[in-house]
Amino acid sequence: MSKRIDVNNLNVFYGSFLAVEDVSLSIEAKSVTAFIGPSGCGKSTFLRTLNRMHEVIPGARVEGEVLMDGLNLYDPQIDPVAVRRHVGMVFQRPNPFPTMSIAENVLAGVKLNNKRISKGDAEELVESSLRGANLWEEVKDRLDKPGSSLSGGQQQRLCIARAIAIKPDVLLMDEPCSALDPISTLAIEDLIQELKSEYTIVIVTHNMQQAARVSEKTAFFNIAGTGKPGKLIEMDDTTTIFSAPAEKATEDYISGRFG
Amino acid sequence: MTVTEKSGAEKVELTAHRRSVANGVFTGASAAAASLILVVLAAVAAFLLTEAWPALTMDAAELGDRISWIKPEDGQSLIQVTGYLVFGTVLIATMALLIATPLSIGIALFISHYAPRRLASGLGYIIDLLAAIPSVVYGLWGSIVLIPVLQPFYDFLGTYLGWFPLFATDPTTGTVSATGRVALSASLVLAIMVIPIISSVSREVFLQTPKLHEEAALAMGATRWEMIRMAVFPFGRSGVIGATMLGLGRALGETMAVYMILSVGLSYSWNVLLSGKHNTIASYIAGQFPEANAIGVSALIAMGLALFIITLLVNMAARWIVSRRSEFSGAN
Numbered sequence: 001m002s003k004r005i006d007v008n009n010l011n012v013f014y015g016s017f018l019a020v021e022d023v024s025l026s027i028e029a030k031s032v033t034a035f036i037g038p039s040g041c042g043k044s045t046f047l048r049t050l051n052r053m054h055e056v057i058p059g060a061r062v063e064g065e066v067l068m069d070g071l072n073l074y075d076p077q078i079d080p081v082a083v084r085r086h087v088g089m090v091f092q093r094p095n096p097f098p099t100m101s102i103a104e105n106v107l108a109g110v111k112l113n114n115k116r117i118s119k120g121d122a123e124e125l126v127e128s129s130l131r132g133a134n135l136w137e138e139v140k141d142r143l144d145k146p147g148s149s150l151s152g153g154q155q156q157r158l159c160i161a162r163a164i165a166i167k168p169d170v171l172l173m174d175e176p177c178s179a180l181d182p183i184s185t186l187a188i189e190d191l192i193q194e195l196k197s198e199y200t201i202v203i204v205t206h207n208m209q210q211a212a213r214v215s216e217k218t219a220f221f222n223i224a225g226t227g228k229p230g231k232l233i234e235m236d237d238t239t240t241i242f243s244a245p246a247e248k249a250t251e252d253y254i255s256g257r258f259g
Numbered sequence: 260m261t262v263t264e265k266s267g268a269e270k271v272e273l274t275a276h277r278r279s280v281a282n283g284v285f286t287g288a289s290a291a292a293a294s295l296i297l298v299v300l301a302a303v304a305a306f307l308l309t310e311a312w313p314a315l316t317m318d319a320a321e322l323g324d325r326i327s328w329i330k331p332e333d334g335q336s337l338i339q340v341t342g343y344l345v346f347g348t349v350l351i352a353t354m355a356l357l358i359a360t361p362l363s364i365g366i367a368l369f370i371s372h373y374a375p376r377r378l379a380s381g382l383g384y385i386i387d388l389l390a391a392i393p394s395v396v397y398g399l400w401g402s403i404v405l406i407p408v409l410q411p412f413y414d415f416l417g418t419y420l421g422w423f424p425l426f427a428t429d430p431t432t433g434t435v436s437a438t439g440r441v442a443l444s445a446s447l448v449l450a451i452m453v454i455p456i457i458s459s460v461s462r463e464v465f466l467q468t469p470k471l472h473e474e475a476a477l478a479m480g481a482t483r484w485e486m487i488r489m490a491v492f493p494f495g496r497s498g499v500i501g502a503t504m505l506g507l508g509r510a511l512g513e514t515m516a517v518y519m520i521l522s523v524g525l526s527y528s529w530n531v532l533l534s535g536k537h538n539t540i541a542s543y544i545a546g547q548f549p550e551a552n553a554i555g556v557s558a559l560i561a562m563g564l565a566l567f568i569i570t571l572l573v574n575m576a577a578r579w580i581v582s583r584r585s586e587f588s589g590a591n
């Protein structure tokens with residue numbers, strides 16, 4: 001169950017401040033799409049509009065539409081809570097619930113959707129989700145220990161397990177490796193490669209090599225200056241973006257980072 | 260500006276020294292402040308114990324002779340009177356807390372997570388003001404305004420829920436107290452008095468829930484209430500328990516409001532709608548102290564000691580509850 005996303009003419013505002021202007025793009029099902037661009041250009045802001053998480057911030061709002069398999073997520077009849085059950089999210093800093101055990105963390109989202117899950121099903125789901133997040137072998141003997149007792153990289157994989165346990169259609173990741181060491185980063189990148197056979201994945205990253213390694217498509221966002229809105233400059237196959245981008249700005253950004 | 264190497268080195272040494280002095284002073288000062296608390300606590304305990312000693316060690320019959328309010332002819336002794344009072348104190352304070360805690364948590368949550376920002380800050384300010392009202396004003400308001408309002412409600416409870424032990428009517432008259440000066444009134448006024456304390460501390464705790472955890476819950480498709488149960492309550496648990504203990508401390512020790520509201524008596528009665536059945540330690544001490552002789556004062560202090568011990572036990576219980584799952588507190 002994975003879905004494609006089409007964004008048409010999306011503007012995002014914080015109060016009266018236009019943070020992201022007129023973005024239109026398509027995200028393919030069962031693929032990895034990377035968002036790159038300088039700090040403050042609105043990557044996180046835009047990403048959060050894909051599961052309506054921006055609505056958590058007072059004053060944040062959008063204009064335009066986001067279609068998930070043709071269904072407009074901003075239709076007045078759509079419940080943002082339901083959207084988030086289909087579009088999962090992994091944050092920059094690992095955020096397992098400190099008061100829950102490892103197993104409880106994995107089940108947290110499932111318990112919301114489906115209060116009565118049998119003990120056997122729950123155990124099975126914990127195992128399959130943790131295996132899915134490449135964490136099972138490391139934690140199988142201490143599932144009842146608090147989630148915060150894990151290392152940063154393990155915590156991040158726990159968060160991924162928690163997100164995939166509810167079987168979302170789309171998985172959004174906002175710089176999921178920026179707080180991690182290179183080994184944990186590689187583990188997560190491998191994981192992303194495996195997950196894309198089942199999920200549509202969107203990842204924000206500051207790491208060019210990471211974007212090049214994991215994604216099929218790359219979107220480059222830029223900002224003209226402070227106080228100006230961020231814009232989508234171009235989006236193309238990752239290999240094209242990194243070898244022969246159409247726009248000068250993209251090339252400058254990429255070569256600046258590499259050079 | 261150029262400095263020779265030597266004077267540069269001296270400067271470094273000097274600043275380091277100054278900083279370590281400041282550091283030492285501060286460490287000393289905070290350690291002193293912390294030990295002061297212990298000293299005060301020990302001093303209070305020692306005072307209570309020495310002053311209560313004459314009454315505690317005196318022969319029961321002699322004590323009954325010398326203190327007018329201990330009536331051996333009714334089978335009373337100091338221990339027994341204190342027992343009644345401990346019961347009354349704990350009963351009234353517990354009821355107050357049972358009423359105040361859910362309300363306070365609701366108020367705190369409304370302010371921290373539901374109300375629009377402007378309304379929230381206004382409400383928070385009003386609640387903080389409520390905490391500043393002196394208890395004698397609460398006592399006056401309770402007995403003049405609140406009790407007449409509550410009386411018909413008590414009648415209703417007695418008539419329709421009289422089978423429930425707490426709301427039982429007087430077996431001879433078949434009605435509840437006509438004055439409304441009953442334990443439940445005292446508890447209600449105490450509840451109103453402690454709501455500002457519990458809710459303002461809880462509000463601060465709830466506001467400090469990490470955004471990270473709130474967003475984690477919301478991003479999984481939690482509703483606001485589910486997010487609160489998942490992220491806010493577990494995070495705020497120990498804080499709310501602490502807040503409740505603060506409230507309980509105030510409810511246990513409150514003197515004036517209870518003294519002005521309650522029609523007092525001594526018994527182990529659960530009938531909180533009957534007057535002349537209960538009293539609290541603090542209110543009893545306040546009532547008897549002006550008339551008490553030397554040994555009477557000593558006996559009253561013994562009761563104060565009992566109150567002190569109750570408060571201590573309650574606090575220890577709270578600590579135990581908080582520490583039970585400290586591994587999961589998220590402190591790391």
Ligand SMILES: Nc1ncnc2c1ncn2[C@@H]1O[C@H](COP(=O)(O)OP(=O)(O)OP(=O)(O)O)[C@@H](O)[C@H]1O
Pocket residue numbers: 014019037038039040041042043044045046057227230
């Ligand atoms: N909660 C907020 N309220 C108001 N403005 C915000 C808020 N969050 C972000 N912004 C503004 O929106 C713009 C885009 O921010 P955003 O966080 O989306 O950038 P980003 O591309 O994710 O940057 P980074 O790479 O540093 O994470 C910035 O100008 C930022 O100041």
Ligand SMILES: [Mg+2]
Pocket residue numbers: 043044045174
């Ligand atoms: Mg960002």
